[in-house]
Amino acid sequence: MSGKKTAIITGASGGIGAGLVDGFLGEGYNVVATSREANRKLTSSSSLILLDGDIGEQQTAAHAVEAAINNFGTVDVLVNNAGIFLKKPFIDFTTEDFEALVSTNLLGFFYITQRTVKEMLKQKSGCVVSITAALADRPIAGVNGSISMITKGGLNSATQNLAIEYTKDGIRFNAVAPGEVDTPMHRDDPNDLTLQPAMKKATVKDIVDAVLYLAQAGHVSGEILHVDGAAPARRW
């Protein structure tokens, strides 16, 4: 075992997740990176294990946590980054939409967080950061993501509840809630600049910096850190 800290990052193959992988490696962490196409899109190293799998399935969570423990000895940070966002009028959402959002955004949080917390309880330390969305509590007219926000708002609430449940065990839970970020998620959607009142998207680095802060902020727990260019402070 290396003595370095270990981070598990979900949704690691692109966008914010790929930035998180680079960010944590740059801070000297060992990283277990998982997504459906992690091996096709990233390159492994002695500090970086890549695992392919759907985060909405139990076995993906099991493999990631086992890889961290068996190869590096601990799980110090879990970043629940894998997620999808569907935007459409409420009356057009389908059961398939609902199930896809629940699978990736909620089961994808539940399975791996539960397994990780079991390890963190043995360690008596750990940090979980979930990437949610500013829209969950700062909705914007014309950006219709109601069912998507059931999941992201749910993760914010779970973060605050878990922070209380596990504070005595030394495990911290926080969320980063981005506004619009310049990633493939919005590449084909030019209208999405309405998401960002400053008419400027966040960069992946803006989000990575927030997660790295929370990873080392030892007395911060139960916080929802918005990274959205001060949306509520503006009128546009």
Ligand SMILES: NC(=O)c1ccc[n+]([C@@H]2O[C@H](COP(=O)([O-])OP(=O)(O)OC[C@H]3O[C@@H](n4cnc5c(N)ncnc54)[C@H](OP(=O)(O)O)[C@@H]3O)[C@@H](O)[C@H]2O)c1
């Ligand atoms: N971009 C934004 O404006 C924005 C705003 C607010 C919140 N967020 C949140 O930030 C997080 C990252 O978003 P992003 O913009 O980086 O998205 P992205 O560019 O679409 O990347 C999403 C990542 O999640 C992985 N993924 C998707 N479905 C998966 C599944 N079922 N199982 C495993 N991995 C899966 C993808 O990898 P594979 O294809 O390899 O599986 C990919 O690496 C998401 O939770 C998103 O909701 C983003």
